[in-house]
Amino acid sequence: MQKKTTILQLRNYLVATVQTTLVDQDFITLRDRLVSQVGNSRCTGVVLDVSELDVLDSFCVRTLSDMARMIRLRGADMLIVGIQPGVAFSMAQLGLDLDGVPTALDLDEGLAYLDSKSRRSSGRIPAWH
Amino acid sequence: MALKDSMRPSELPGDNRAGTAESPVTQRIRIDAIPDIVTARQHGRELADRYGFSETQATLIATVISELSRNMVLYAQGGTISLRMAHGNPSVGVVIRAEDHGPGIPNLDRVMMGGYSTSGGLGLGLCGVRRIADEFRIDTQEGKGTTITVTKWSE
Numbered sequence A: 001m002q003k004k005t006t007i008l009q010l011r012n013y014l015v016a017t018v019q020t021t022l023v024d025q026d027f028i029t030l031r032d033r034l035v036s037q038v039g040n041s042r043c044t045g046v047v048l049d050v051s052e053l054d055v056l057d058s059f060c061v062r063t064l065s066d067m068a069r070m071i072r073l074r075g076a077d078m079l080i081v082g083i084q085p086g087v088a089f090s091m092a093q094l095g096l097d098l099d100g101v102p103t104a105l106d107l108d109e110g111l112a113y114l115d116s117k118s119r120r121s122s123g124r125i126p127a128w129h
Numbered sequence B: 001m002a003l004k005d006s007m008r009p010s011e012l013p014g015d016n017r018a019g020t021a022e023s024p025v026t027q028r029i030r031i032d033a034i035p036d037i038v039t040a041r042q043h044g045r046e047l048a049d050r051y052g053f054s055e056t057q058a059t060l061i062a063t064v065i066s067e068l069s070r071n072m073v074l075y076a077q078g079g080t081i082s083l084r085m086a087h088g089n090p091s092v093g094v095v096i097r098a099e100d101h102g103p104g105i106p107n108l109d110r111v112m113m114g115g116y117s118t119s120g121g122l123g124l125g126l127c128g129v130r131r132i133a134d135e136f137r138i139d140t141q142e143g144k145g146t147t148i149t150v151t152k153w154s155e
């Protein structure tokens, strides 16, 4: 059976790609896999590509923001890429937002965002006098 | 308690007129468990695509079906989604009806204000559906069940 989501490691990031429509349990499974793998692989960022999802209803959006919050608590950033135009439109009409979870157009932009973020934060580590 | 929004006066063909040359037979999808939600919204999207709705409108229709059927699974031990076309002038509409024999929604006014949930949800489903809908009607009776009818026009 084809996997519903794949998770690859790219440098110090995890890239999770949704391959097909997910039912609720698949979202929970994905969340649990990411939350555990992000620690095992010492990743600093997770990019979740949802371009294959044709609906993000209130349940999905809540699960995604929970997922991002858990990953943040594990010390990494999560970013969502690939929200389709129609999906963005219907989320806005439903009054749903991702609760501060950053988003980007596609994987390239998502990785660029994480790179710039980690550069900024490493610059912020106080110098040792 | 019934609540009705009608933003377009055109008469909708009743169920008895489904099956004529221009409107296909009503599709009924039984919703018992979460995977049925996906089936139902795929039917809705197919119907929207077949009748030339835009991609965005097809997504809105699929989202409405998703919200209504999830509510039936969560709160009413399941129900039925019926889909049919309405033929207005000049556009066509998809009519989505979600019918269940669950407990009903006693505090409908509060629910429709949004942000109210008995399941730890966001409580945005029903008021969001009402915002997406061109026509929205909800009939609910305590102990008897709930029927929600949404029409989305192609233009």
Ligand SMILES: Nc1ncnc2c1ncn2[C@@H]1O[C@H](COP(=O)(O)OP(=O)(O)OP(=O)(O)O)[C@@H](O)[C@H]1O
Pocket (backbone or CB within 6 Å): A058, A059, B067, B071, B072, B075, B076, B100, B102, B103, B104, B105, B111, B116, B117, B118, B119, B120, B121, B122, B123, B124, B125, B126, B127, B146
């Ligand atoms: N078919 C139904 N039968 C009985 N009660 C319902 C039904 N649909 C909704 N409700 C009640 O109305 C409340 C609000 O529903 P709504 O879909 O707006 O939000 P929610 O399901 O709680 O959260 P979400 O934002 O995830 O949809 C529900 O919590 C539930 O108590």
Ligand SMILES: [Mg+2]
Pocket (backbone or CB within 6 Å): A058, B067, B070, B071, B121, B124, B125, B126
């Ligand atoms: Mg709901």
